[in-house]
Amino acid sequence: MYKNWWKILGALLVVYATIAGIAIPLRPGIENIAYGKLIPNQPLEVTVNGYNTLFADDAKSLEFYLQDETQLLKAVAVQPLNNQLAKVTFNLPAAFHNSTLHLIGTSANEGVMSLSEAVIVDQEMVNRDQVLRKDELSIEQDKPKHFSFPYKQNLYETIRNLFFHVPMWFAMIVLFGVSVFYSVKTLSTNSEIDDMKAVQSVNVGVVFGILGIVTGAIWAKFTWGQAWSFDVKQNFAAISLLLYFAYLVLRNAIDEEQKRAKISAIYNIFAFPMMVVLLFVLPRLSDSLHPGNGGNPGFNSYDLDSHMRLVFYPACLGWILVGCWIYTLLFRVRLLEKNNNL
């Protein structure tokens, strides 16, 4: 029991991350807006469609703003229809003509929600008599009011996949690292046990790699439109899995055990740096749809906020520990089988 604390920790972390990752709600956000009738020199009326919002319950403190780089314009009237819909009226000054405006909503209970590039102003919308005014946001910026995940345009609820997709890759890398460690050891000790450890950790690592590709494909289907989007990272992940399939094929091709241990250990050590190049060097040279590549900001600054970190880091650690646990189990089963056969 005392020795197995890390297995219990891993299992608990995975259970925590799975439940928290699925159950915790998204922050309120603005899904889209619809314009009312466009009459020149009249106030602009838009219907705001919210997600996870409580417009009606928060009616008193609900405020909407339109914003571009320099100016902020407060709505003249806000009328919630129900919790998801609100009618908002703006008096657009002529100075806003031809600019692209972001819509920002604030309320006392829900904090700030926004829709970027919500309104592109044309001639019909502006009110010539209206002069430019500078309003200021009345609510403190961006402090979420309760434990929740950010609402992101085009990610929506799939943002939770971060807690499942990314930890798979971390677990895979750690398991392949373990396997290389035991392969190096095999070369110096010539022990069958070390070889068995190396191959079992590759087996588990390959399963995690496949899970990573599958979760990634589901995510890609939703956000990029195609399960296989020919993104560099997708392709390279598939190729690095091929490397390890080749390793397993090589093992099957050799019958003699000592020889198999040695040769496959050598191939494993030869393949590992190639996998590192594939997964960590090459994607940085070309454009990728993944965050953190091709000039996109890395995901720490991009969509990991403090609440997501509280689930994401435990998820990574938990899946790594569970991966190692599965590998030790497989190794022990194989050892028992071998001893039985003797």
Added chain:
Amino acid sequence: MNLLNQVKFLIKKELLLEWRSKYALNGVLLYVVSTVFVCFLSFVSIDKITWNALFWIIMLFASINAVAKSFLQESKGRQLYIYTIASPLALIVAKTLYNVMLMTVLTCIALLFYSLVFGLVPRDLPMYFVAALLGSLSFSTIFTMVSAIASKAGNGGMLMAVLSFPLVIPVLIVLIKLAKNAIDGLDRSVSLDEIATLLIVNVMAGAVSFLLFPYLWRD
């Protein structure tokens, strides 16, 4: 000095053997020439991207055929003899260097013939030449080691392809990108990243194979 001498003699031996049979050079040359010709007959006119991809595919298969024989073709008795008189490190260094030489010659001839037949010359020919040289360098370092592994594992050719393709794909991707830059005649500073990556991969593959080969040769 001892190691250098051994390497020198081993390379000399490889060259001598090659000169006597002329199998590899002639065989692979014929392979490249006929493949290029078949491609020309089936494509006739071709755009730049296909031209580039086709060249690297032809080179990939030619180099697999050329390099695979370095270990697969040696008889057990001769291997044993070499191991008793030379260090394994000298052997792998010599084989790799010899393969680099062989591949460089082959790539130059292939490139010349290929651009002659298709009548398409890359805008930045020196840069394309650098890409071809880097390609032959990377193919030979990677394939030499894999051919050693495959020859030890027993069933040669099939295993050679299975083991080496995933290893060489990352290199091939960078090579194709570099060569594409040269075809389009982009500014040379654009390609520095790719050249550096290729050199690093080569140094890495070379270092790992020199480190590992001494473990591999003993049965």
